[in-house]
Amino acid sequence: MTERRTKMDIVYDMLQAIQDKGGTILPTHLLYKSNLSHGRLKQYVDELKIKALVAETEKKGKTHFLITDQGAKFLANYRQLREFTDAFGL
Amino acid sequence: MLLADNDRLLMHYARAVGIVVLDCLCTSFINRVTMGLHMVVTITVRGPEWFFGLDSLFEGFAAIALLLITLFSFKAYRFTKDKRYRTFAIAFGFMTLGMIGRILADFLVFIDVPVHPLLLLVSYAGYMGLTLVALILLFALTVKVKQRAPVMALMLVSLVLVLLSASYRLSFHAISLILLIFITYQFVKNYFEKKSLTSLSVCASFGLLALAQAAFITDILRQKFYIVGHLIHLLAFALLFVALVKVVRR
Numbered sequence: 001m002t003e004r005r006t007k008m009d010i011v012y013d014m015l016q017a018i019q020d021k022g023g024t025i026l027p028t029h030l031l032y033k034s035n036l037s038h039g040r041l042k043q044y045v046d047e048l049k050i051k052a053l054v055a056e057t058e059k060k061g062k063t064h065f066l067i068t069d070q071g072a073k074f075l076a077n078y079r080q081l082r083e084f085t086d087a088f089g090l
Numbered sequence: 091m092l093l094a095d096n097d098r099l100l101m102h103y104a105r106a107v108g109i110v111v112l113d114c115l116c117t118s119f120i121n122r123v124t125m126g127l128h129m130v131v132t133i134t135v136r137g138p139e140w141f142f143g144l145d146s147l148f149e150g151f152a153a154i155a156l157l158l159i160t161l162f163s164f165k166a167y168r169f170t171k172d173k174r175y176r177t178f179a180i181a182f183g184f185m186t187l188g189m190i191g192r193i194l195a196d197f198l199v200f201i202d203v204p205v206h207p208l209l210l211l212v213s214y215a216g217y218m219g220l221t222l223v224a225l226i227l228l229f230a231l232t233v234k235v236k237q238r239a240p241v242m243a244l245m246l247v248s249l250v251l252v253l254l255s256a257s258y259r260l261s262f263h264a265i266s267l268i269l270l271i272f273i274t275y276q277f278v279k280n281y282f283e284k285k286s287l288t289s290l291s292v293c294a295s296f297g298l299l300a301l302a303q304a305a306f307i308t309d310i311l312r313q314k315f316y317i318v319g320h321l322i323h324l325l326a327f328a329l330l331f332v333a334l335v336k337v338v339r340r
Contacts, residue, residue, distance in 0.1 A: 077169060078169075079340055080338060080340050083286075083337045083340045084166060085166075086286055086288065087286065087289050087333055088178070088277070088280070089279070089280030089289070
């Protein structure tokens, strides 16, 4: 049985999904990639926007989510942290 | 009052009359005996004389590696507010402080200057006490003990065992060896789960630390085991350092 994702894990998955798509992503793609319900995704996106980890942008009349510099920094830090946690089995 | 090598009876007498004695099994080449008011501290240093100073250097490297891990785990705690990282930072912080104490004591013996006996006592006892507490915290973290009571009990039992032992040094190394074997076993399990190079480095590093403790126990029989123990110790901390560098570079 896989472990339940923590809030940090979900944020990491969302930001990673945006970065994998070259820095911007459509809301539907993010919904699919982060494996969340629509309501939960909206909650998370709102929180990430408040913390300036994600920004909203318009491309060809469609809403896209954009990873900010702060978001990219968070991702790098969290990646280190995961490696550290895995190394010591914490 | 001078305490002769291997004179255990005299050492016991010294303890009985309230003299502070650190380590009763004397097979040393350098016995620093400092007399204060009713206080004699005997620091037993094993290994050949040419190695003194070098051991402080090795311990210095270990302290740097330990400090870096402490800082990284503290950063992880600030980032996540997860108590596991806080405990981890405390454990490695204690080990760092303990190692600094040992460096200080070994270095004072190396440069051979008269110092207050309490300074040597605090340095060596601090090293042993802090290292034991740190290893117990690490053990509790790796086996995922949630309650505080068993951890506190283990700390008290270990400290009492060391304090009441005929040889503080031997008891310290023996308890450390047992704890390190259990910690290494958890890290081996973790490696087979994660199969990453960093987890392998960590697991090998703690395995070597356990082996170093075994070498320090056997250095009573042959002096060269003191050097072997230090070399294994150095290799273990080098591996820990490599693991941290790999994590930070990611």
